[in-house]
Every structure is written in structure tokens, then in C-alpha cells.
Amino acid sequence: MRQSVRAKRSKGKNGFSPAVLPLILWTAVFVAIPLIYILGLSFLKRASTWGVELSFTLESYQQILDPQYLKVYGESLKMAFLTTLGTLALGYPFAYFTAKLKPKNRSVVLLMVMVPFWTNSLVRIYGWMILLRTQGVVNGLLIALGIIDTPLKLLYNFGAVLVGMIYALLPFMILAVYNSVEKLDWSLVEASRDLGASRWKAFWTVTVPMTLPGIMAGCVLVFVPSIGLFFISDLLGGGKTILLGNLIRNELLTARNWPMGAALSMVMMVMSLLILWLYRRVTGAKDMEGLV
Amino acid sequence: MKLLKKAVALLAAASMLALTFAGCSGGGTSGEGDQVLNIFTWADYFPDDILEEFTEQTGIKVNYSTFESNEEMLMKLESTEGGDYDIVLASDYIIDIARKENLIDKLDTSKIPNFGNINPAFQSKFYDETNEYTVPYAAGIPLIIYNPDMVDIEINGFEDLWNPALADSIVLMDDARNVIGLTLKSMGESMNTTDEAILEQAKEKLFALKPNIRALDYSTPYNKILDGEVSVGYMFTSQVITALNENPNLQVVYPEEGLGFGIDSCFVPVNAPHKDNAHTFLNFILDGERSARISEQTMYINCNSAATPYITNQALVIPDEAIESAEFIQDVGDATQLYTDIWTEFKNL
Amino acid sequence: MRKNRTILPEMYLVLLLILLYLPIIVVVVYSFNDSKLFQWSGFTLDWYRELLDNKNIQQAFWNSIELAVISSVMAATLGTVGAVAMAGRHFKAKGLIENVATIPIMIPEIILGMAYLAFFTLLKIPFGMITLVLAHTTFCVPYIYINVKARLAGLDPSIGEAALDLGASRRRMFFDITLPMIAPAIASGTMLAFAMSMDDVVISFFATGAETNTLPLQIYSMLKMGVTPEINAICTLMLGAVFLIVALSRLVRLRRRTG
Numbered sequence: 001m002r003q004s005v006r007a008k009r010s011k012g013k014n015g016f017s018p019a020v021l022p023l024i025l026w027t028a029v030f031v032a033i034p035l036i037y038i039l040g041l042s043f044l045k046r047a048s049t050w051g052v053e054l055s056f057t058l059e060s061y062q063q064i065l066d067p068q069y070l071k072v073y074g075e076s077l078k079m080a081f082l083t084t085l086g087t088l089a090l091g092y093p094f095a096y097f098t099a100k101l102k103p104k105n106r107s108v109v110l111l112m113v114m115v116p117f118w119t120n121s122l123v124r125i126y127g128w129m130i131l132l133r134t135q136g137v138v139n140g141l142l143i144a145l146g147i148i149d150t151p152l153k154l155l156y157n158f159g160a161v162l163v164g165m166i167y168a169l170l171p172f173m174i175l176a177v178y179n180s181v182e183k184l185d186w187s188l189v190e191a192s193r194d195l196g197a198s199r200w201k202a203f204w205t206v207t208v209p210m211t212l213p214g215i216m217a218g219c220v221l222v223f224v225p226s227i228g229l230f231f232i233s234d235l236l237g238g239g240k241t242i243l244l245g246n247l248i249r250n251e252l253l254t255a256r257n258w259p260m261g262a263a264l265s266m267v268m269m270v271m272s273l274l275i276l277w278l279y280r281r282v283t284g285a286k287d288m289e290g291l292v
Numbered sequence: 293m294k295l296l297k298k299a300v301a302l303l304a305a306a307s308m309l310a311l312t313f314a315g316c317s318g319g320g321t322s323g324e325g326d327q328v329l330n331i332f333t334w335a336d337y338f339p340d341d342i343l344e345e346f347t348e349q350t351g352i353k354v355n356y357s358t359f360e361s362n363e364e365m366l367m368k369l370e371s372t373e374g375g376d377y378d379i380v381l382a383s384d385y386i387i388d389i390a391r392k393e394n395l396i397d398k399l400d401t402s403k404i405p406n407f408g409n410i411n412p413a414f415q416s417k418f419y420d421e422t423n424e425y426t427v428p429y430a431a432g433i434p435l436i437i438y439n440p441d442m443v444d445i446e447i448n449g450f451e452d453l454w455n456p457a458l459a460d461s462i463v464l465m466d467d468a469r470n471v472i473g474l475t476l477k478s479m480g481e482s483m484n485t486t487d488e489a490i491l492e493q494a495k496e497k498l499f500a501l502k503p504n505i506r507a508l509d510y511s512t513p514y515n516k517i518l519d520g521e522v523s524v525g526y527m528f529t530s531q532v533i534t535a536l537n538e539n540p541n542l543q544v545v546y547p548e549e550g551l552g553f554g555i556d557s558c559f560v561p562v563n564a565p566h567k568d569n570a571h572t573f574l575n576f577i578l579d580g581e582r583s584a585r586i587s588e589q590t591m592y593i594n595c596n597s598a599a600t601p602y603i604t605n606q607a608l609v610i611p612d613e614a615i616e617s618a619e620f621i622q623d624v625g626d627a628t629q630l631y632t633d634i635w636t637e638f639k640n641l
Numbered sequence: 642m643r644k645n646r647t648i649l650p651e652m653y654l655v656l657l658l659i660l661l662y663l664p665i666i667v668v669v670v671y672s673f674n675d676s677k678l679f680q681w682s683g684f685t686l687d688w689y690r691e692l693l694d695n696k697n698i699q700q701a702f703w704n705s706i707e708l709a710v711i712s713s714v715m716a717a718t719l720g721t722v723g724a725v726a727m728a729g730r731h732f733k734a735k736g737l738i739e740n741v742a743t744i745p746i747m748i749p750e751i752i753l754g755m756a757y758l759a760f761f762t763l764l765k766i767p768f769g770m771i772t773l774v775l776a777h778t779t780f781c782v783p784y785i786y787i788n789v790k791a792r793l794a795g796l797d798p799s800i801g802e803a804a805l806d807l808g809a810s811r812r813r814m815f816f817d818i819t820l821p822m823i824a825p826a827i828a829s830g831t832m833l834a835f836a837m838s839m840d841d842v843v844i845s846f847f848a849t850g851a852e853t854n855t856l857p858l859q860i861y862s863m864l865k866m867g868v869t870p871e872i873n874a875i876c877t878l879m880l881g882a883v884f885l886i887v888a889l890s891r892l893v894r895l896r897r898r899t900g
Binding site for chain 1: 650651653654657658661662663664665666667668671719720722723725726727730732738741742744745747748749750751752753755756757758759760763775776778779782786836839840842843856857860861864872873876879880883884887891
């Protein structure tokens with residue numbers, strides 16, 4: 001509808017506008033070309049000292065199917081999946097309850113969620129290191145409460161990395177879900193309750209499906225970055241947990257194998273674009289407006 | 293069209309603004325001439341007071357960039373083709389690789405009057421046999437250190453690290469060559485073997501160590517032992533001393549299988565933008581009194597004969613016979629890939 | 642409305658907020674800790690004093706501010722002009738351009754970081770503030786583009802139409818009507834971009850050079866090096882500043898509403 005009105009208004013000037021050029025130019029030079037360059041690198045041969053030789057090979061792609069790499073993809077996907085699940089489990093009720101608050105309180109709560117964004121994310125992870133270490137706050141609390149006798153080794157394992165990931169990405173989930181819950185037509189929920197649906201049933205059959213766009217957006221916003229955040233597994237995993245992000249970094253910085261790093265980046269990119277494609281297929285969203 | 297012009301003009305203005313700003317702070321790349329020195333090494337390796345004194349005396353501003361591992365340094369140096377940095381301080385074996393890749397410039401010793409201060413015991417090593425490329429800065433020996441309050445077994449060498457009593461309690465440096473090296477040593481092999489069969493055995497043995505490892509940490513393993521996160525660590529000399537200073541109860545072990553030995557040296561990359569300043573700096577730190585001050589802060593073994601009279605704090609005396617059996621980690625050529633593969637696989641376990 | 646009030650939801654909100662702030666509180670508390678180690682050993686302001694003396698951290702902080710300001714402003718220009726020019730138009734490559742322009746925030750950062758390291762090396766652009774600005778501007782554009790686009794889609798096109806009918810030029814229409822209406826979206830997008838630039842570790846890690854350090858990179862290297870309470874101190878100050886700005890802006894808004 002809107003389009004047809006616009007078409008009339010702009011009197012035939014409906015096509016390409018030259019004012020788009022700066023954006024196109026910038027995007028081409030600083031997004032498209034670097035990524036294509038990486039794609040190209042991934043098909044080159046590794047030079048004996050450094051850099052690449054100009055000869056085509058599928059070596060890197062054969063190598064990324066090596067079982068030890070496959071294991072890393074598995075771990076990364078597991079981590080990303082659990083992170084998404086964790087943020088959803090914690091974030092959905094939070095967003096839901098927030099949307100039900102009085103408008104004045106609502107904005108305060110949302111602001112409280114946003115503020116940590118503005119502090120340094122590394123330092124927040126560092127805060128978790130202080131909390132989780134053997135003689136840290138959490139262990140101290142558990143011992144004081146008499147739940148355990150000897151401190152637990154909470155740091156430097158998969159669980160610690162997971163906690164850090166969920167913590168770092170939770171705000172994205174909350175904000176995405178909130179956007180959706182806020183727009184929810186509560187009268188529909190009321191109607192289903194009036195028709196005799198239990199509170200629980202109304203939630204699952206009406207509220208959840210109607211807030212699905214927000215859930216999906218939140219999942220994408222959490223899942224995609226969690227494959228690549230190498231510093232969290234670096235700091236909380238004690239250097240032992242290797243995720244895809246760490247692997248790429250190691251290929252570049254330690255093994256200095258550019259084609260391999262490039263090939264792994266392509267794997268990661270395909271994974272994320274697949275997730276985005278799925279998101280669009282499921283929600284029917286044409287673009288990612290809901291995501292920022 | 294007008295909108296386009298406007299947009300382009302705005303964009304151009306914004307870019308100009310950005311570039312001017314960038315130019316202002318970019319320092320050496322634009323106009324500020326020679327009053328800059330770009331240092332590239334691990335964080336905190338050159339003490340702050342030495343750098344400040346250098347700027348005060350010479351008027352040369354120091355930009356201090358850091359890397360976490362030798363390999364990261366090499367990667368940056370390769371991608372800038374030996375440019376950008378004026379002084380790089382890194383470890384022996386990586387210097388060897390960088391030299392073979394022609395990334396290192398020969399020193400002009402006529403500009404370094406203090407060059408003669410260097411203790412010859414730390415010169416003419418495999419990475420610089422003719423002493424043309426490097427100034428040794430510090431030497432170190434990785435040692436085992438443990439907390440006797442938390443460890444029930446006696447630790448005498450590398451082999452003891454495999455003891456099941458140490459489950460989930462060891463910190464090692466996050467470094468392929470050193471960790472695979474200690475495994476090779478425990479098997480009675482050289483740290484620099486290129487024999488695939490031996491490396492395969494080392495790999496199996498190393499994998500068996502994984503359950504005992506709590507963390508891999510290159511830079512601050514001493515914090516983990518001081519905090520009680522781990523009870524045993526294998527770390528560099530300076531880190532051992534840092535830990536001992538905070539907690540004198542910790543026990544140091546000179547592994548009976550033999551030691552690794554390493555020298556960190558300074559060099560000037562082949563396309564360094566401020567080579568004169570780099571030479572001035574090298575001469576500055578080779579001064580005996582200053583060199584002693586550096587050693588007392590970094591707590592590594594001093595490589596400077598002129599510094600000996602000034603060194604008051606002999607915190608760590610390493611037995612002579614231990615040094616005699618020490619072995620350098622060296623470039624292993626094509627076998628590097630084998631070491632890297634073992635390391636990746638080990639981390640993935 | 643069925644009202645069956647419990648305080649359970651409120652309790653959950655408060656609990657999660659506490660969890661959200663717990664690590665931050667710990668960092669703030671430890672910025673006043675006398676010991677460099679984790680043990681608490683008394684109150685001190687030493688770390689703030691040391692912060693005042695630490696030229697590296699200060700330099701890194703100002704570098705980050707400069708970088709974030711330049712990048713977010715450049716991105717705001719690019720993104721706004723692009724979004725306005727694209728709105729309501731249809732041409733073949735539109736979808737493609739939009740997708741590619743927003744890719745930087747849709748894929749893990751490390752991919753772009755590595756791409757820039759390789760790309761700038763290829764072009765022989767010296768690594769430093771310039772490469773950082775180019776990289777940061779690129780990943781800031783999507784935040785503004787998407788925000789402005791969403792706002793434009795929600796606008797009533799008849800207003801602009803009326804202006805055009807009254808004989809206003811397209812340029813005047815843009816500056817007198819469109820721009821004021823999308824200003825809030827530009828502002829919120831730019832602010833988000835600014836925050837993202839201030840906090841970026843991964844891309845900066847690959848795109849910086851010998852002479853330019855940013856605050857997050859400085860913090861990363863200091864964290865890897867050990868316990869450095871100066872970091873706690875600077876973060877406490879930053880947090881304080883953020884709270885101050887937020888409080889002030891709310892106060893202003895409140896005043897405007899009542900006054």
C-alpha cells in the first residue's frame with residue numbers, strides 16, 4: 001500500500017538514487033572486497049615462510065574436515081546453543097515481567113539493563129573471575145551457608161565460559177524479547193482465558209507464538225556472536241577451552257597459516273548466514289529491523 | 293543530483309576530519325619527525341621508570357605496543373614487512389626465524405658505545421652467531437614451583453607432573469614449544485627433536501597430562517598459584533621469583549631431567565621507521581647501572597657484565613650443573629607444523 | 642482483568658538485576674582494595690592516584706574517545722544518507738546492498754578483524770588510527786542504517802508529500818522535514834555505535850598498529866598480564882560517568898515534561 005502511494009508521489013523518480021552511492025562505495029570497499037579477499041585467500045597455498053603462494057588449492061578445505069577441527073565446531077555449536085538456551089530461559093521471563101510493569105518502572109528497568117553495555121565488557125568478565133575463583137565470593141558464600149566444605153573449582157572450565165557467555169549476551173535477548181512482548185495485544189490473551197484456557201495454556205498457545213519474532217531475533221543476536229567471542233573462553237576457560245573463534249585466532253597468530261584461518265572464517269560465516277537465513281525463513285522478516 | 297553532491301561533500305568532510313585527527317595523534321607517520329620510538333614486546337617487560345627516563349633525557353616519545361606470544365609478534369612483523377616497529381624484544385628461537393626471513397636489520401655497533409658491556413656468555417648463540425643482529429636483554433630458565441601445603445607428593449622433575457595426585461591442579465605456560473619440550477625432556481629426548489616417531493610418542497604422553505592441567509597461562513601463572521587456584525606451576529624464571537616474593541613457602545624444583553634455557557633479545561626490524569632512535573635506546577639500556585635496575589624489576593638473569601657491581605638483590609641463584617645441562621629451544625624448521633598440530637589437538641582434548 | 646497479584650515477578654526482576662550488576666559491583670569494590678591480590682586488605686585510593694600517573698591508560702582512553710567519536714559521526718553520515726536515499730525506492734541491487742552493508746554486525750567480529758588485517762596489509766595502509774577509523778566506521782554503519790530505516794518506515798509519507806506539493810525542493814524537504822523527524826533515530830543509532838566502538842576488542846585487535854592503543858586493548862593486555870586494580874579504577878570512573886549522564890538526561894526530560 002505504502003509503496004503505491006510513494007510511487008505516485010515521487011513522480012517516476014522511483015528507481016536508483018545517486019545519494020546511495022557513498023554507502024555503496026563504502027560497503028563495497030570495506031565490506032565486500034575484504035570478505036571476497038578472505039574467500040580468495042582460503043583457496044591459496046600456504047607459503048613455506050609466511051603468507052601465501054599464488055596457486056589454487058583445496059588443501060585448507062580438506063584440512064578443516066579433520067576430526068580435531070570437527071570437534072571444535074561441535075564444541076562451539078554446543079556452547080552457542082547452550083548460551084542461547086540460557087539467555088532465553090533467563091531473559092524471556094525478565095522481558096515479560098518488565099513489559100507488565102507500570103510504564104515508569106519499565107523504563108527504569110530497561111535502563112538498568114542497558115547501562116552495563118556502556119562499561120567495558122572485558123572488565124565485567126573480570127568481575128566474574130573474582131567471583132568464581134577458588135577463594136572467591138561464590139565459594140565463600142557456599143561455605144558460609146554450609147552447603148560445601150571445601151571450595152569448588154569453578155573457574156577454568158566449560159561451565160565458567162558458559163556463565164560468561166550468557167552474562168555477556170543476556171541484554172541482547174532481553175531487549176529483543178521485550179520489543180515483542182511490548183507490542184503484544186493482551187486482549188487476545190484475555191480472550192483465550194475467557195474461553196477457559198488455563199493461565200499456563202494461554203501463555204503457551206497465545207503469548208509465546210505471538211512473541212516468537214522477538215524470541216527468534218534474540219536467539220540470532222545471541223547465537224551468532226557467541227561462536228566468535230574468543231576472549232571470554234580465553235579469560236574464563238584458562239586457555240583450555242577452544243572455540244571456533246580461538247581456533248581462527250590461533251591459526252593466524254600462532255600457526256601463521258592464513259589460508260587455514262581464512263577457510264575457518266568462511267565456515268564460521270556460512271554458519272552465521274545460515275542462522276540468519278533460517279531466521280528470515282521462519283519469521284518471514286525481510287530484513288533485520290527488529291534486531292537493533 | 294544535489295543530494296548526491298551534498299552527501300559526497302559531507303562524506304569527504306567527515307573523512308578529512310577523521311584523517312586530520314588521525315594524523316595528529318598518529319605521531320611518527322606524519323610530520324613529527326624522529327622524536328618517536330615504537331617498542332614491541334610483552335606487556336610490562338621494559339620497566340616504566342626506564343622508559344620515562346629515556347624520554348626525559350632524549351626527548352624521544354615511546355610508543356609501547358604489546359604482544360602475547362612470540363608467534364603473534366612474528367605474524368605482525370611479517371604483515372608489516374619489518375616496518376612499523378623500531379625495537380622488538382622477543383625470544384631466541386623466534387628471532388632465529390625472523391632473521392632467516394630477513395626481517396631483522398644489522399646493528400650499527402658504532403652507534404652503541406655500550407655494546408661491549410654485554411656478557412659474552414650470552415652472545416654468539418644459534419640465533420645470532422656473529423653478534424650482528426641482537427642485544428640480549430634477559431635470560432631465563434623455566435622451573436617447576438609448587439605449594440607444599442596443597443601437594444602431598446614429592447616433586448623432583450617433569451615426570452612427577454603426570455602423577456594422578458595432581459589432578460586438575462597444574463598451570464603451564466600457554467606455549468607449544470615449552471610444553472611439548474618438557475614432555476620430550478621427561479622422555480629423555482631433546483626439546484628440539486624433529487623425529488616424527490618421537491613426536492608421536494610425545495603427543496600420546498602429553499595427552500595423558502591433560503587431566504592434571506587446570507589452566508594454560510603465558511603471562512600470569514604466578515597469580516594462579518598465589519591465589520590457590522593451582523598447586524603446581526611450570527613457569528619462567530621471573531614469574532617464579534614473583535611468586536616466591538609473595539609467598540616464600542613455595543618450593544622451587546630444578547627438574548632432574550634437565551632444564552630449558554632461553555634468552556630474550558632486542559633487535560631492530562629491517563624497515564624500522566626510526567632506526568637512529570632504536571640505537572640510542574639500545575645504548576641507553578646497556579648502561580650498567582640502568583641494566584641492573586631493569587634486572588631487579590623484571591627479575592630475570594642479567595646479561596650485562598657492566599651491571600654486576602650494581603646488582604644487590606641476588607634473589608635466585610641457579611646451580612651451575614643445572615645450567616650446564618640446559619637446552620635452548622631452537623627453530624625446528626618444517627617440524628614446526630608438527631608441534632603446532634600437537635598443540636592444537638592437545639588443547640582440543 | 643484478573644488480578645492475582647504476587648510479588649514473584651518483581652522479585653525475579655530484582656534478582657536478575659542483582660546478578661547483572663554483581664560482577665560490576667565486585668570490580669568497583671576491588672578498585673578500593675589495598676592489596677594487588679584478590680584478598681581484601683583495606684580501603685585505599687592509591688589506584689586512582691596511580692591512574693592519574695599512568696600515561697598509557699590515559700592515552701588509550703583518549704584514543705578510544707577520538708576513535709569512537711570520528712567513527713560514529715562518519716557512520717551516522719553514511720548510514721543516514723544511505724537509508725534516506727534508499728527509502729521507498731526499488732531497484733535491483735537494493736536488497737543486496739542492504740544485506741552487505743549490514744553484514745558487519747551479522748557475522749562474528751573475528752571474521753571482519755582478520756579480513757582487515759589481510760586487506761590493509763595488501764593495500765599497504767599503515768596500521769594505526771586511520772585503519773581503526775575505517776574498520777570501526779564500517780561496523781558502526783549498520784546500527785545507524787537499521788535504526789533510521791525503521792524510523793523512516795514508520796513515518797507518515799503524506800507530510801513529505803505535502804511539502805513537495807507546496808513546491809519545496811527535495812533538498813529542503815530533507816533538511817526541513819525528514820531530518821528533524823528521523824533525528825531521534827540517528828541519535829540513538831549513533832549512541833549505540835559509539836558504545837560499540839568504545840568497547841570493541843576483537844576488530845581493533847587486528848586493525849591497530851604500533852602507535853595507537855585503544856582502551857579495550859589496553860585493558861585486555863593488562864588483564865592478561867595480571868591483576869591490575871587501575872583497570873578497576875578506570876572502569877569505576879566510566880561507570881560513574883555513565884550513571885551521571887543517564888541521571889542528568891532523565892532529569893532534563895522530567896523537567897521538560899513538567900515545565
